[in-house]
Amino acid sequence: MTDARSVFGGGVLAVTGGGSGVGEGLARYGASLGMKVAIADIDMEAARAVADDLVASGTDAIAVHTDVRDAGSVDAFFATVYDTLGPVTLAINNAGVEQFGYLWEVPAEDWQRVLDINVTGVFNGVRSVVPRMAEAGIPAHIWNLSSIGGIGAAPRQAPYIVSKHSTLALTECLKLEVEAAGYDITVAAVLPGPVVSRIFERAGGDSEAGALEREAMFKVGESAMPALEAAERIFAQAADGAFYLSTHPEMTGYLMNGRAEQLRAQSAPQLPVEA
Numbered sequence: 001m002t003d004a005r006s007v008f009g010g011g012v013l014a015v016t017g018g019g020s021g022v023g024e025g026l027a028r029y030g031a032s033l034g035m036k037v038a039i040a041d042i043d044m045e046a047a048r049a050v051a052d053d054l055v056a057s058g059t060d061a062i063a064v065h066t067d068v069r070d071a072g073s074v075d076a077f078f079a080t081v082y083d084t085l086g087p088v089t090l091a092i093n094n095a096g097v098e099q100f101g102y103l104w105e106v107p108a109e110d111w112q113r114v115l116d117i118n119v120t121g122v123f124n125g126v127r128s129v130v131p132r133m134a135e136a137g138i139p140a141h142i143w144n145l146s147s148i149g150g151i152g153a154a155p156r157q158a159p160y161i162v163s164k165h166s167t168l169a170l171t172e173c174l175k176l177e178v179e180a181a182g183y184d185i186t187v188a189a190v191l192p193g194p195v196v197s198r199i200f201e202r203a204g205g206d207s208e209a210g211a212l213e214r215e216a217m218f219k220v221g222e223s224a225m226p227a228l229e230a231a232e233r234i235f236a237q238a239a240d241g242a243f244y245l246s247t248h249p250e251m252t253g254y255l256m257n258g259r260a261e262q263l264r265a266q267s268a269p270q271l272p273v274e275a
């Protein structure tokens with residue numbers, strides 16, 4: 001097992017949505033490895049609280065108000081990071097939101113919001129940081145947040161599931177493209193299982209089906225993994241060179257095997273028994 005500190009220590013971590021949950025855990029764990037940290041978030045109060053806390057414990061950290069839906073805003077974030085902290089060695093496109101309810105009940109603006117943040121937000125990060133990493137010419141990493149929801153299908157969260165399948169596909173294509181272009185950039189897809197965060201309380205979707213799903217997800221959240229432990233697992237796998245970074249490897253493996261078997265047999269998706 002490679003020590004994450006030897007791979008990532010001394011570098012610059014830039015994370016979108018780093019003011020809460022998974023992104024905050026990754027920011028704090030990166031700081032504990034000796035990285036400088038830049039936090040982009042639409043919630044500036046949350047981003048500043050995390051950055052201030054890191055600065056107080058001796059980390060070089062900044063918070064930058066960013067809306068990942070806006071390419072210019074994301075580009076301004078990375079420009080600030082390169083100017084103030086130096087070349088980014090780990091960019092994490094993490095900001096994301098949830099949506100509950102049946103597809104036909106989802107307001108058009110909520111569908112758009114999920115895709116704009118969860119998919120276009122990741123694209124905006126990639127298109128801004130890859131040329132900067134290539135120009136800096138030092139080894140660098142890009143992690144994009146998919147989810148265990150990016151592996152299979154599930155009812156009553158379709159916009160989210162669609163966005164996480166999309167992000168996984170984007171990340172797989174990106175891995176091939178940086179190789180084809182000859183860049184020294186290591187690309188990985190993060191597929192968390194349940195991690196303590198605020199994603200469900202902020203989720204859209206108040207229909208009857210949406211409320212049922214929200215309740216079910218809050219139940220799942222009761223046994224969620226602390227974000228710092230999730231980050232430690234993600235960093236350890238990345239240091240070992242894994243492409244799929246998982247917080248709950250058994251759950252991820254079970255779902256991947258189920259998906260592989262479904263595609264191999266060309267069988268239709270099935271509702272889980274309790275659905």
Ligand SMILES: NC(=O)c1ccc[n+]([C@@H]2O[C@H](COP(=O)([O-])OP(=O)(O)OC[C@H]3O[C@@H](n4cnc5c(N)ncnc54)[C@H](O)[C@@H]3O)[C@@H](O)[C@H]2O)c1
Binds near residue numbers: 066147193196
């Ligand atoms: N928590 C889990 O169990 C879990 C599981 C699988 C995947 N994920 C993924 O992890 C990522 C982080 O989610 P989380 O669970 O930590 O949620 P969270 O709500 O706790 O944190 C998300 C952060 O993103 C920020 N954000 C939202 N919209 C933004 C925008 N337009 N621009 C910039 N920042 C924005 C929020 O302000 C917040 O700080 C998401 O991509 C999510 O899909 C989480």
